[in-house]
Amino acid sequence: MAGAINPHSFSDSLVILGAAGLVIPGFARFRISPVIGFILVGLAVGPAGLGSLVGQYPWLYHVTISDQEAIAPFAELGIILLLFSIGLELSFRRLWTMRTQVFGVGAAELIGSALFIGLGLYLLGQPWTGAVGLGLALSLSSTALVLPMVGTQGAVGRSAFSMLLFEDLALVPIIFMLGALAPSIAAGPDGAWKNLVDTLVRGGITITVMLVLGRFILPHIFSQAARTKSPEVFLAASLLVVIVSSLATSLAGLSPIVGALLAGLLIAETEYHGEVEVMTAPFKGLALGVFLITVGMSLDIRVILANWQGLLLAVVGVVIVKTLVTALLLYLSGARRGVALEVGVLMSSPSETTLIVLGTAAAAQLILPSTAAFWQIVTAIGLTITPLLARLGHDFARMLEMATGDDPPSAHEESSEPAAVVIGFGRVGRMVCDLLKQHNQRFVAVESDPDTVAEARRNGYPILFGDVSRPEMLDKLRLGHARALILTMDDPVLSVRVTKRVRGWVPDLPIIARARDAEHAAQLYRAGASDAVPETLESSLQLAETALVDLGVAMGPVIASIHQKREDLREGIKEAASMEQAPKLRRLKADETP
Known part of the structure; x- marks a missing residue:
């Protein structure tokens, strides 16, 4: 049919x-x-x-999956979305501050590892061209696995990220260089080098155009998507930017992951980057899972058992060489011994991009197909044991720091987190932020209305665009590092839900919430709020304060009595909330009416 x-x-x-x-x-x-x-x-x-x-x-x-090639495009999409999410965590300012680590330690790590691995393979009988190709391939580390485990913050995360970023940028020149070493063009490699230069020029022009256009176009695209209040439209806009950017760099001859990383960097400069990251996270995780399944498919137990001794020596040799080179370079650059060791072990296994470089070296006839197949199995085994290596590296680093007396990471090594998170930037939220600023208290506001966010940004407020009704957005705020959470939105149901969720996983965080009335305040207290401020109660107190002052009562006693009355009413609400006494709540609510 x-x-x-x-x-x-x-x-x-x-x-x-x-x-x-x-x-x-x-x-x-x-x-x-x-x-x-x-x-x-x-x-x-x-x-x-x-x-x-x-x-x-x-x-x-x-x-089962009998055709590995059928799901390869989904695996490539997973890598693209991963690099896009990495770009979202960056900014051009942060990238500039990391330039020494990226092009200093990162370059030295790649070249040093490739040199020692290639030299070892050359001494074992590999031709020098094949040794170069294998050395460069095996010196790469897994961006797809390392960064989700350690992130890009902290001493370990920043060091690993700087080296991984250089490796991703160096992937295209590596592939073209291996093509230039191919025996088929050994008599005239000038053409291959000319192609490399042409590609880099085209890529540079493409990246420049994307940077210029992205600065002006992306804020308008996401602003219009946000105004629709439709998560589907926002998600479609996000994926469209990723795909178009990846296609643009691919057409220029560069890797699509360069375009994905650049798209993330551009969106990171807008107020919508938090919401974009939340929306695309499920797709990234699923696509990365597909990639890892394809890695597992490249393993054959029968081949592994038949060659287990050679494979074991190869895996151990690569891990040891890369650990020593990386740890030594980081230690010489000023990193603590524990950090240098942890990053060295973490970066010691080969990468998903190793498979790409191995395929290029085999296609260029620098290595035999059987040699490429052997090292592909080594790479798959290395990817499989990466989480175990990360655990071992972390444990060994802690043991080393305890044995040598190294100080633990200080607070300034971590990224600067806001002292207070203010959710809602309407009339009440803006006033709260103004007073926080007046008293030199660091804060960040979160608002779901794009027009309000744009205006606040123009006025210099630190504000993010995001919808806190989505649990993933709350998780992105990293409230475990904040000093307080202040809820100012005029949505009683949402404020109770947010309070309950946050209190469940951050038990010690002060939560100060705006309440409509005493009954709503009692619900917030039951949900876990530290303090709830009913609007009707405050308006009654302000009216009473103004009346007493106009009647000639001295300001000092008036303020003292107002504070005492506020404290009494608040304690009454808390008591009623804990005992769930509805009649008492009704009396308190009646007392609030001016």
């Missing part, structure tokens, strides 16, 4: 979504990284696993 849906076309989707639904919660229950789970799923259901038995048991077709 024409147009009928083929159920077999959904088998790969069934496996991927089933893996995501089982692996992530299952491994999280045992506090194990889902990275290992996805790779093991790829190993089990891939062409070298159960997929090889489809001919004997056709029903396995529905729970």
Whole structure:
């Protein structure tokens, strides 16, 4: 029947979504990284696993993936979205401050690791061109796995990120250089080098155009998307920017991950970057899971068992060389010994981009296909053990710091977090922020109305665009590092829900909430608010204060009596909230009426 849906076309989707639904919660229950789970799923259901038995048991077709190439585009999308999210956490100002780490330590780490690995392979009999290709490939570290584990903040995160960023930028020149070393053009490599220069020029022009246009166009695009109040439109705009940017750099001859990183950087300069990151996070996680499944598919247990000694030596050799080079460079650059060791171990395994460079070296005939296949298995094993290496590196670093007496990271090493988070920037929120600023208290405001955010930014207020009704947006605010949470929005239901959620995972955070009346204040106290301020109560007190002063009562006694009355009413509301005494609440509510 024409147009009928083929159920077999959904088998790969069934496996991927089933893996995501089982692996992530299952491994999280045992506090194990889902990275290992996805790779093991790829190993089990891939062409070298159960997929090889489809001919004997056709029903396995529905729970296995027999065509690895069919899901490769989704894996590439996962890497693109990962680099996009990294760009969102950056800004051009921060990137400029990191220039010494990126182009200093980052470059030295890549070149040093490639030099020692390549030299070792050359001494073992590999031709010098193949040694160069393998050295560069194996010196790369996994952006896809390392950054989600350590982030880009703190001493470890910043050091790892600076080196990974240089590696991502160096990927295109590496690929072109390997092409220039190909035996097929050994007699005349000038053409390959000319192509490299042309690509870099085209890429530079493309990036410049994107920077200029992005500064002017992106704020308008996201402003219009935000005004629709539709999450679907906002998500579509975000994905459109990522895809267009990646296509632009691809057409210029650069890697699409460069365009994704640049798109994230440009959006990070707007007030919408927090909401964009929240909206795209689920897609990034799922697509990254697909990539890890493809890594698992490249493993064949039979081949591993037949060559386990050589594979073990190769994995251990690469890990040791990269750990020593990275740790030594970081220590010489001024990092603490514990940090240098942790980052060295963390960066010691090969990368997903290693597979790309290995394929390029094999296509350029610098290495034999069998050699490329061997090191692809080494790379897949290295990716699988990356979470274990991260755990070991962290533990060894703590032991080293305790043994040598190194001081723990000081507060100034972490990123500057706001002292207070003010949710809502309407009439009340603006007044709260003005007083915080007047008393030199650091704060950041969060508002869901794009026009209000734009106006506040023009007036110099530190404000983010975001919808706190989405739990992911609350998580992005990192309230565990804040000194206080101040809720000023005029939405009783949302304020109670936010209070309850935040109190559940930040038990010691002061939460000061705006309440409509005494009954709403009691609900906020039951939800976990530290203080709730009913508007009707405050208006009554202000009216009484003004009347007493106009009647000639001295200001001092008036202020003292107002403070005492406020405290009595507040304690009454708290008591009623704890005892849930509705009649008392009604009396208090009646007392508030002017």
